[in-house]
Structures are given as structure tokens and as C-alpha cells.
Amino acid sequence: MIFKEEITRETAEELFNNSEKVLKFVADIKWKEGFVCRSCGHTNYCEGKTPSSRRCTRCKKEESATANTIFHNIKFPVNKAFYIAYNVCVGGNEFSSYNFSDQLGLNQMTCWKFKKRIMDCVQKSGKNKETEISTILLTEFRKA
Ligand SMILES: [Zn+2]
16 A cells, blocks of 8 residues: 555545546645635635536636646546546555456556556655655646
């Protein structure tokens, strides 16, 4: 296990099946200290169009829960992505991208790429045992 157990198995199981709950989970971590608009720095927001997104009340820019997180721009359901992230980071399972592909009904290459993205973020965090999963989820992902 790479991470402190911040997420109980029960919570994780709930999140695996519900993308809206994953979005809320990510949003809660992301804006734990409050919302700050990335465009203008304003801190007031209203609800955005997609679940758990937030829209700046000054410049009207909307930010999704997953923007600038490990789930940035993924092209498959976020609950499936969370399943992979959880198993790589917390579950201690040595699932290959083929296993994930079978379990989730996703393309193997999709699973491989996302798993690699997580592994890269884990690497960046220095594989510190005290690293919390929230740190990994919020590791900004940038295309090389
Ligand atoms: Zn703004």
C-alpha cells in the first residue's frame, strides 16, 4: 500500500459505481480550502453545468471537478478511472492493464495509459508512505 488509508473500502466501493460521487469526492478535496478562480482569483462561485463543477461569479469561467487533477481530460467514465487509481494506489493489487480492461470493459491501451499516468504521479510524490491519496489525485497532469 502506497497510501495512508484515507478512504475506507466501503466508501471506495460506493465510488466505483457512481461517477457523480467521484466528482463530489474530487471536488471536496480540490476545494477543501475554498474555491479560487484560476482565471481571476475570485472566490465566489455558483454551481456549474456539470456535477460538482463550479463557476466563477465574476468572470463566469467554469471549472470542472476533474480539471487539473489526475482525471484531467480522461475520455472514459471517471468512476472507472477512480477504480484504477484506487487499486494502483491503495488496494495493493498488482492488476495489469489487461486486468483493468477485463474488469471495466475499457480498451486495454486506455487502461495502460491511465495506469501510467498514476504511476508517474506516484513517482513524482517520491513514493512516500505518508503521501495521501488526495495528493496524488491533485497532482497536476500535463502532457509531456
Ligand atoms: Zn473568475
